[in-house]
Amino acid sequence: MGSPGRRLSFFSSHDVGNTTTLLLSEDGERLYVGARDAVLALDVSHKDTVLLKSKLDWSPSEKDLEECSMKGKKMADCPNFIRVLQFLNSTHMYACGTFAFSPRCTYINSETLTMSLNTVEGRGRCPYDPYQRNTAIIVDGELYTGTVADYRGNRPVISRHLSEGSRVDLKLDDTLGWLEDPTFISSSFIPHEEKIYFFFSEVGREFNFIDKFIVSRVSQICMSDVGGQRTLQRRWTTFAKAQLLCQAGSELPYNVIQDIDMLPPAEGAPADDTLFYGIFTSQWAVNSGRSAVCSFSLTEIKSVFSGNYKVLNRDRLQWSARVQDKVANPGECGLHNASDNALRFVKENFLAEDSVRPVGRGLTLVSAEHTYSHLTVQRVQAANKKLYTVLFLLTEAGHLHKAVLLQSGPYIIEEVQVFKPPQPIRSLKLSIPKGMIYVGTSEGVVRIPTANCSYYWTCAQCVLSQDPFCGWDPVSRACVEVSDTQTALSQDIDGGNVEEACNSITLTHRTKFEPSKLPTASCPAGEPVSVSLNEVVRLHCPAASQLSKQLWVRPNSRLSSDLYLHLEDGSISFVATPATLGHYLCLSTENGYRQTMAIYHVKQKNNPMAQTPPDYAHLHTRAQPTTQTVARPGLHTSVRVVPKTTELRPAETKPSLSIRNTQVTTRQLDKNLTFQVKESGNTEAEFPDGKPLLAARCPSYLKELVVVSVLLVLCLSLLITITLYVLRQHCQRRTAPATGAPSRDSDRRTPEEQEALGENQFVNKYNGQAPLGGHAHGLICNGNLTASTQNLPNTPF
Known part of the structure; x- marks a missing residue:
């Protein structure tokens, strides 16, 4: 959000929250949002903005809120949370909300966003609790829902509503235990089969050796079902369910489904090639915090439903495989005209014996670092006319991952940080005609382009x-x-x-610049980095992407681990010495391709003592921008930091004999600097104004050699002078006459007291004043200096 090159549009309003339901028009020009106490119509036809076209307020009265509070519910949970929003026909929508724990439904004009005067009870169509998940879909004017039908949430039901003519509303038989504490996820309509598929998770009673073992399910019903004539009256006769098994080999399965999306078959492919991609997590501690994506084919689902079914022994409450012949085929359409014996058989045999296994008998994608909550899928045609499947996965931390499924495995193209800080994700919608993804949160709606x-x-x-x-x-x-x-x-x-x-395309000079092409006679040009000896230098290396690896090289030299420290962010740190001065290149390698990302020329600063300035000025401080955002491909946008630096200019600084404080210098390559490699082998750096910068010569250390030699001569002279002085004093003491008898006080002292007194006099002679004045320089040089001055221990003069 807010990064350059990203067209993320965000809609929010102070009176709009909990956008739990999204409904997109066929042309992709309008987005309908079911929020808290309101239904919104957003204009999403503009490229960079999302506009509020109209708003319908639908909130409970004060009496309804008081009754909700008297039931023991929190006032924050008593508003009307819109949980069902579907197109009924070309002119109207059908909406249902929790309405202060008393669900209500109504018809809404999709053009004017006006509500009908009368509302109807929404029991069995919408949940009471805003935190309970549900699913709903309208096909041919009839509403198919999966939700709970009571205030306490103990009566799960899959039902049909809004039936007209000879068709009647249907639901599951509450006494048969067809559903065991389910959590509804999604529902899909398969036109050529005229079936509705429901996806949910529930407690698997067939696994009696584990207490509350959660399993993921897919169930089906036929749209032509009207219930039995005597047995299963106004009940489903075509209900059947099977386990969705997201498992890799013999590992523990990812058994809790979180979200699922349907991918229609490609143009010209059979309808049975329809795929369902789902996100699964695990209730096992060994897979805690991990998410997996599995895909299931419609062919596999139909094969499982047409196979054998388990039977429940109601005396022992145990499931077993049926061995006798089947009286009827559970899940088969047209059973409403079957005999009572056949309906009793399908009434007790609704759990398929086999499990629906994923495509390829393995996981499509697994992540040990991210917990995915929502997904949507799209089939894309590449430039070579080949079709690829692209997944858009939302993490609980507020990141969107775009992954393409390849034969070698899934490949994450990019990661987009949608929210900062993270927000609860309520809904996700994909608009293929517009190439946009809409994410509903507790604060608003975010629009993200599928490609950038x-x-x-x-x-x-x-x-x-x-x-x-x-x-x-x-x-x-x-x-x-x-x-x-x-x-x-x-x-x-x-x-x-x-x-x-890119073989027919001339690569940029920056990517052509390779270490093997460096001229040997002279050093290449690069960003100059002026340092002082014994100064800690840190060079940054911008990453091409999170999938790339960074490598530092030096021309005709080797980066020893004893001298260089490679940091986690790809930068390199070292102490400036005559051996570490020179040129450094940062290379980025990805998928066998190498490109140069930065070139630095580390050289020593001019010695201020070697110059004689006419006057002296104060210390000059130059501030540079602290942060700069660079749009680079990859999973994250790279952010480079150029800290404030303090420079000692030779013409403005007084020469001083005090010990210099060791500083830390950080440099990073300016993105406006480009490099040119000429055929002759000479290298130049060109700045934006077009003026070339001559190639830098290799550094010379003649001045340092002269300074060291002079200091050595001075030290030897001082040592000889001190030695001669000590010898002279020694000779004087030997030739000096005695000063007389000791005093009365000295005679009274014992020899031990006289020796101690002599030592104290020697100490008191230099108490508080060391030789040569103050503390000895050697103590400061070899001591540990404070960290506030950024000095290194054992720093020489």
């Missing part, structure tokens, strides 16, 4: 993203969205091979 190809600024980055939505256009030299009108786009979704995809 301008985010990649080179052919290499566009190809490395392996995004089927994007391809590199050699004509406009830009990464553009794939369409039917564009041809000859550079793209490699399966391999991400930059050399093959």
Whole structure:
């Protein structure tokens, strides 16, 4: 949100919250939102903004709120939370809300957003509790719901409403235990089968060796079902359910379903190629915090429902496999005309014996770091006319992952931080015609584009993203969205091979700059980094993406681990010495492709003592921008920090003989600096104004050698002087006459007292004043200096 290159639009209002239900028009121009005490109509036809077109207030009265509070409910849970919002026909919608724990339903004009005068009771159509999950779908003017039908939430039901003519409303038989404390997730309509599939999780009573073992289910009902004539009157005769098994090999299954979405078959493919992608978590501690995505085919689901069914022994309350012949086929449409014996058989045999296993008998995607809560899926045609499946996964931390499913496995293209701080996700909706994703939260609605190809600024980055939505256009030299009108786009979704995809395109000078092409006669140009000896230097390396690896190299040198510290963010740190001065290159490698991200030239500052300035000024401090956001492809937007630096200019600083405080210098490459590699081998750096910067020469250490030699001569001279002085004093003491007899006081002291007195006199002679004045320099040099001055221990003069 707010990053450059991202067109994230956010709608919020002070009186709008808990956008739990989203409904998108067929043309994608309008988004209807079911929120707390309101239904909204948002205009999403504009590119960069989401506008409120109209709003319908639908809230309980003060009397309803008082009755809700008297029932022991919190006032925060008593408003009307819209939980059902479906198109009834071309002109009206059907909406239901919790309405202060007394569900109500109504008809709403989709154009004017006006509500009918009369509302009806919503029991069995909408949950009482706003925290209970439900599902609803309208097909041919009839409402199919999965929810609870009582105030306490103990009567789960799958039912049909709004039936007309000879058709009657149906529901499950409450006394048969067809559902065991379910949590409804979603429902889908399969047109060619005329069936409605419900997805939910419940307690698996067939696993009696484990207490409250949660299993994921898929159930089906036929739209043509009208109930039995004598047995199962006004009850489903085609209800059947089976277990969804999201499991890899012999590992423990991911048994709790969180969300599921249907992917229709490709154009020209059979209808049985319909796939269902679901998010699953585990109730086992070994898989705690992990999420898995599994896909199930409609062919597999139909095969399981057409197989054998288990039977429940109601005396022992145990499930077993039936061995005798089947009287009827449970789940088969048209059983409402069957005999009472056949209806009694399907009444007790509604659990399929086999489980629905995932496509490929394995997990589509598994994440040990992120907990996914919602997903949506889309089939995309790449530039080579090949179809790819793209998953959009929302994490509980407020991140959107876009992943493409390849033969080698799932590949996460990018990660978008939708919310900061994280917010509870209420709903997720995909608009394929508009290429947008809508996320409903407790505070509003966020619109995210499914593709943002301008985010990649080179052919290499566009190809490395392996995004089927994007391809590199050699004509406009830009990464553009794939369409039917564009041809000859550079793209490699399966391999991400930059050399093959961009072989006909001239790469930028920056990506062509390789360490092997460095001239040997002179050092290459780079961003100058002026340091002093014994100063801690830190060089930053911008990452091309989170999937890339960063590598530091030096021309004709090796980075020893004894001298260099490689940090987690990819930067490198070292102490400036004559051996560490020179040039450094930061390389980014990804999928076998290498590119240069930064070049630095670390050199020593000019010695201020070697100059004689006419006057002296105070210390000059120059402040630079503290943060800069760089839009780079990958999972995150890279943020580079250029800290404030304090520079000692030679012409403005007084020469001083005091010990210099060790400083930490941090540098990072300016994004406006580009590099040119000429065929002759000479390297130049060019700034935005077009003035070239001559190649820097290799550093010279003649001045340092002269200074060290002078200091050595001075030290030897001082040592010789002190030695001569000590010898002279010694000779004088030997030739000096005696000063006479000791005094009376001294005679009274014992020899031990006289010796102690001599030692005290020697100590008192230098008490508080060390030789050469103050504390000895050697004590400061070898001591541990405070961290506030950023000094290193054992720093020499």
